[in-house]
Amino acid sequence: MWSQNKQLPYVLIAPASLFLAVFFLYPFLSVITQAFEHSSSDGYSLKNFQDVFSHWKFSISLENTLLLTAAVVPVQLALALLMATMVNGMTKGREFVLYIWTIPLGISDLAAGIIWLVIFEQTGFLNSLMMSLGLISQPTPLLTYQNPMMIFVAIALAEIWRATAIMLVILVAGIGLIPKEYYEAASVFGASRWQQFARVTLPLLRPSLQTALILRVILAFEVFAVVAALGGTLFPVLMGETYTYQFDLLNSGAAAAIALVILGLSIAFTLLILRVLRVPKGVSI
């Protein structure tokens, strides 16, 4: 009966396919052409890239984006792995703890930036705490250009706070797929908790680790609103520069050029993660 109707599946996927063709494929192709079209000349050229690369802010925003990713993602990975293993052994209260740990999944990056602003602004809770500990005598502004390290720390903390949950959810789902028998066998042979983690969980979790890392790294390259809320223009990042070019400078060619840089980085790191964490052919749980 299911195979009788040959057209039905195509009818059912047609609306979604058509939609993605118009709103994914088309803009994807035109962002590429836009990047190579410059207002000063006909035809395609690399002028937009030259404009963007020669601007002093580009290398800083590239550096900031990469540094932030390098600082945030490993911490998130470790934290998510820790949380996922902790919750795995839980019987009572598991659902409650998971609910709390996954709350940030629903919180926008802008809101997360504002939440950490509550702590880091001049009359905020961090200064209040330092004051009550007698470390400072009056509140000094923390997020200023004299204090780039503090801005970096605030943004990194906000990112770790907000976006660890997405890795956690993927890893918890992944650990749930590992058969309990493997752990039983491991403990029969006298494996310690750590050995079970290193020899059973980690290798079998590889597909989930792959997904979690790819998703997280791509999102890290897109960091924007958290930075806007905490660092403003003091901490330029790639996505913020794209926004500035598009919106403030009305230069969509240059905006598209940076967009392609972000896209290139995303693809490069996706391939790298796929390669480093490759799952051997024919292996499945």
Added chain:
Amino acid sequence: MDQVGATTKASRMVYLSSIVLLCLWILGPLYLLAVNALSSPEAINQFPMSLIPEFDLESLVFFMKFNGMVDALVNSIIVAVLTMIFSIGLGAPAGYALSRFDFIGKEFFRVMILMTRAFPLPLLALPLAVLFIETGLDDTQIGLSLIHTTLALPFAILITFSLFSGIPKELEEAAWTLGCTRFGAFRHVVLPLILPGITASAIFAFVISWNEVFASAVLTIQNRTLTAFLLQNLDTAPLHLKFAGGFILVIPALVFIFAVRKYLFAMWGISNR
């Protein structure tokens, strides 16, 4: 023997207190935001901060009265509801097709859907801004919701795919043999079973749109959404306005995660494979 008991007891203590600590790590900053949002503007600028809110609604009232804020809130809701309708309306049939039929191109379609997640999707707002100006969709709620649907649709397809796969084909087949049409069987057998899951993925689509900042900021000028409005006013807005705005942004998140908590892991588990 006693010593073994003591070490397991100690490690249990470490285990439990780390769980509590990690819960506080999530809840603490949220609490501090609530303290600020529920205090008067004077209290927010006062130093040092009190850890207990005044339960003064002045900041929130100020926020609601701020020029353009209510419009932005309404825009956010309209865009999110439209995104919800589009992504479920387009995504659920595709999810059903993936779960029930073997057809040529199925694997290609599935991989394409997975691939969309590997792209920085908000960037697609840049060329669409031009297209929208040409078609009159610029600065409209429907235009923005179409971009947000691009973000939410792949999730909607994968989630509904996994939900439909959880309902045995045999149930539908039984209904056919009892004289139901294909549509009747779907309507009376599958739909009631799938409805809670569909609701969960609809809420998911709502939140994706509600939280989105970049495309909203690029594509709207007059009809700003809440996130775009807050972003635009970050430099100039007083602190209590930002905090009240952040608070309003966060509330749906708490409700959302609670509502879909049962489906969260099933959703992500399936999209792994």
